[in-house]
Amino acid sequence: MKSSLIKSTVIFLGLFFLYFPILVLIFYSFNENKRVMVWKGFSLRWYNELFNNEQIIEAFIISIKIAALSATFATILGVMIGYSLVRIRKIPFKSFYIFLSSTPLVLPELILGLSMLLFFISLNNVIGFPSSRGQLTIFISHVTFCIAFVAIIIQARLTDFNKNIEEAAMDLGYNYTKVLYKITLPIILPSIIAGWLLAFTISLDDLVVASFTTGPGANTLPIVVFSKVRLGLSPEVNALSAILMFALIIIGLFYFYFNKKFKH
Amino acid sequence: MFEKYFVFSPYFWLVLFFFIPLAIIFKISISVSEWGMPPYQDIFLFDNGFKINTTFENYVYIFSDYYYIGSFVNSLILALISTFFCLLIGFPLAFYIATSNIRLRNILLVLVVIPFWSSFLLRVYAWKIILQNNGILNVILLNLGITSEPLQLLYNQYAVIMGIVYTYLPLMILPLYGYLNKFDLNLIEASKDLGLNRFKTFFKVILPLSVPGIVAGSLLVFIPVVGEFIIPEMLGGSDRLYYGKILWEEFFVNRNWPGASALAFSGIIILVLPIVIFQILYSRWSQKNEI
Incomplete structure (x- = not known):
């Protein structure tokens, strides 16, 4: 009885700690x-201003575009790595x-960002490309550090995947390529989607490498x-936070849904 | 045939966009710096015959100046303290989640990880609101009569630790949970039956068995925190300088590319290399034992 009380208290306090700041942000x-800090009354004023703020809307569109593209590339390459590491001897x-495929997971973003920037500058000195940095260079950098996250998900999925199905298909006359496209990829599809969602969120959220x-x-x-917000507070960012937190949490729930599907 | 594409497409991408950039950092870190654009000399000179033009000056420069060493040490201490608090909060949470019944366990796990999916930057920003002079925490403290005037909670190292523990906590809980989840709860009962008290059960049974989870979680928190830039920038003050900030300023403000590269490369060697070697050895070892 006493220990279950301790248990509920710990879990309650832990969740309170995790959610309290998010609730404060939404409240304000x-x-x-x-x-921001002086309460004057309930209003949707800052949501309205947010939707009329061209700078933020434009940045949002750029971010979504880069995130979707880099998640797609990172997923393709990450699936290839995950597959290679588990299935190809x-x-x-x-x-x-x-x-190469695991270091980006542990490398501090700052070092990764610096190395990418110096690489693009050197590349430009040697072959004249990319002449200026922008969406393309952010895209390349994001693909590079998202690959590892996808690879690890796929690798985990393929490791506990029953190889007998693939072998059975092979016995029935499927060749390697056919087994891959007809059996393996469809079975790991939920993990592929989960990997894409993770890469998308990481790219959308990245500040250091993009800077x-x-x-x-x-x-x-x-x-x-x-x-x-570097130096102060911004009521528009508060409104943006509430929307973004909500959207990202929905993506997170989808991730869990897909990533769990195979774990009977 | 597709196997080749599968191995070599990502191989090509990562060599080009990950390995070569790291090599370039190393190259610039041993280049002679000069005024100009780019602010360093080539390491191979061809004007009067072939000559290699490298130097370790940049490393000597950063390792002999307390400004750089000191901030690196500050970052290591910060990472150590933050990891400790993440463990202190994360361990009981992970333990109690892992010992809940299955339905509740999954819900709790999702609840713990969901904040991690919401924006990192905005979660740090939330603490900026909470810790303001007229923020919620100060209002509570004032109303409870604990303090008579608002405390300066923001822009110091404690706010930085707070922000880090908050944002990195899920990274600690997940691997801990992963190991505690596999663990046979009967062991706890058995140890109690054999007469060990709670205290001893914890230190003799639970803790030793969760060491791999503790190591994994601690590394996931410790390493990125050493390189953390955003949190000290948003919540920290001028009381302490950290590695991330120094690296950023060395590059963007001082325009000392070789110095910044030497800082970055030292960071890789000190932080990342030991783990990578460990990982490769471990994966080889587990592969051998599988067959």
Whole structure:
């Protein structure tokens, strides 16, 4: 009895700690007052201003575009890595392959961002491309560090996947390619979708790497938000937070739905 | 045939856009700096015959100046303290979630991880609102009579630790949960039956068995925190400088590319390399033992 009370208290306090800041943010987004901290009354004023703020809307569109594209590329390449690591025995310099596909997970974003920027500058010096940085360079950088996250999900999925199904199909006359497209990929499809959603969110949320690799005409949403709140508070960002938190949490729930589907 | 495409398409991408950029950081870190654009000399000179033009000056420069060493040490201490608090809060949570019944367990797990899906930047921003001088925490403290005037809670190292523990907590809980979940609860009963009290059961049974989860969770928190830039920038003050900020300023403000590269490359060697080697050895080992 006593221990179950401790247990409920710990869980309650833990969840309170995790959700309290988010609730505070949503609460203040309905504050009429321009001074964020002084409550003046309930209002949707800042939501209205938010939807009329061209800078934020434009940044939002750019971010969604980059996130969708880089998630797609990262998913394709990440599935290939996950598949290779679990199913393909002969990978030249396998340790190096593992190094390349797992280091982006642990490398601090700042170092990754700096290395990408210096790479693009050097590349431009050598072959004259990319002449300026922008959406393309952010896209390339995001693909590079999202691949690892997708790969790890696919790798986990394929490891506990019953190989007998693939072998049975092979015995029935399917060749490798056919087994892959007709059996393996459809079975791991939920994990592929989960991987895409994760990559999409990571790209949408990234500030550091995007700050290094951005250029004219490529202010992503986090860059704009950061410039607004670095030194103070912004009522428009409060409104944006509430919407964005809500949207991202829905994406998160979808991720769980897909990622769990196979775990009977 | 498709196997080749599967192995080599991502191989190509990662060598080009990940390995070569790291190599370029190393290259610039051993280049001689100069005024100009780019602000360093080539490492290969061809004007009077072939000459290699490298230097370790940049490393000597950052490792002999307390400004750089000190901020790196600050970052390591910050990461250590934050990891400790994440563990302190995360362990009981993960433990109690793992010992709940299955239905509740899944719901709780999703509830714990969901905040992690919402925007990182905005979750840090939320603390900026909470810790303001006229923010919610100060209002509560004033009303309870704990303090008579608002406390300066923001723009110091404690606010930074708070923000880090908050944002990184799910990264600690997940691997901990993963290991605690596999763990046979009967062991706890058995240890109690054998006469160990709660305290001993925890230190002799539960803790040793969850070491892999603790290590995994701690690494997931510790390493990115050392390189953290956004949280100190938003919540921190001028009382402490950290590695991330120094690296950022060395590059963008001082325009010392070789110095910034040397800082970055030292960071890779000190932080990332030990883990990568461990990982490769571990995956080889587990592969051998599988066959």
